[in-house]
Amino acid sequence: MHSPEMRARVRALRAQGNNIRSVARTLALPYTTVWHWCVDRPDPVQANSAARCFRCRPDQVGPSDPTAYAYLLGLYLGDGHLVTTDRVPVLRIYCTDTWLNLIESCDAAMRAVLANRVQRIQKQGCVAVQSTGKHWPCLIPQHGPGKKHQRPIILAGWQQEIVTAQPGHFVRGLFHSDGCRVSNRVTVRGREYVYPRYMFVNESADIMGLCQWALDLLGIGWRMNRRNSLSVARREAVAALDRHVGPKS
Structure with missing residues (x-):
């Protein structure tokens, strides 16, 4: 049985941008254990998306991690899709399933920007890394119906x-x-x-x-x-x- 202190160390390393594999190696833990702590069973004491959305907080002028936001924006413009027709918006980035580090980096960027929970959905030849959150449209205003090349893609001033x-x-x-x-x-x-x-x-x-x-x-x-x-x-x-x-x- 692992102590709460060990779980805290795991989450602290993940918050610094380390992927799950490197955290498991650093702390000599099984990969699956670290995965469950960070992905399958996130810490229940986390701020909700409204509190984390820097566009909706008057006391915050920008993202807490601008490097993660810039990276995630690049991923979205390439292979991303923001679904706003569901009850809760879903940001989904498609990653080839052989690029494990890319999947980890995408997961970490979503968490650093807004997500409390990230899912990985296996598709044919790729993994859909996705997160639901009411405030994703605030942070990705380029979303819209149809394919990206069929509509204007213009960055907002703050972007x-x-x-x-x-x-x-x-x-x-x-x-x-x-x-x-x-x-x-x-x-x-x-x-x-x-x-x-x-x-x-x-x-x-x-x-x-x-x-x-x-x-x-x-x-x-x-x-x-x-x-x-x-x-x-x-x-x-x-x-x-x-x-x-x-x-x-």
């Missing part, structure tokens, strides 16, 4: 301020959802060369523009190789983006 201060975390969310880091192969005069390259693909011109803007804020060079595809390929640009994004896993 622009967060992304301007945290462009690396925003870009990380975008590339973790609709981007990838690949090894590009070219043959020059019969000799093959291999070099790393980042790609970001999105049908929304507005979302593509936000990605370009954030990369410009970071001083990272990019180019459009197709209408819906952005490439970061120069050695110094890839090295800079590695510091913010890195390969998905």
